[in-house]
Amino acid sequence: MEQSFWRVVLSYGHVGYRNEISVARHLEFSKYATASDVLHEVNNMPGTKNKCVCSLYTISPLEYRDGKQSELENFYLQDLFVNKEAEEIC
Structure with missing residues (x-):
């Protein structure tokens, strides 16, 4: 199945x-x-936030891969994911 990739x-x-x-x-x-x-x-x-989208567009699979790597290094997202996992455990 083919996929489309988006940067938001x-x-x-x-x-x-x-x-x-x-x-x-x-x-x-x-x-x-x-x-x-x-x-x-x-x-x-x-x-x-409400009305949270600042920009939205399609990207290539290579840009998607690089972007996912940068998400793993983003301190804010790391904290957000850790807190989400903690809430799911409780």
Whole structure:
């Protein structure tokens, strides 16, 4: 099954009073996914603000691979994932 790859820059909250951080997320969807499908999915991601999407566009598989690697090195996302896993365990 072929895939489409997307780069979405999201605003995350909970980093201090009226503060936010923008983080690029790299997502994989089916070949037939549209921007609307991607928007629906990212609006349900934990930690995102209302109207969280700053930019959204398709990328190549190579850009996706490099982007996923940079996500693993992002300190904010590391903390977000650790806290999410802790909540699921409880």
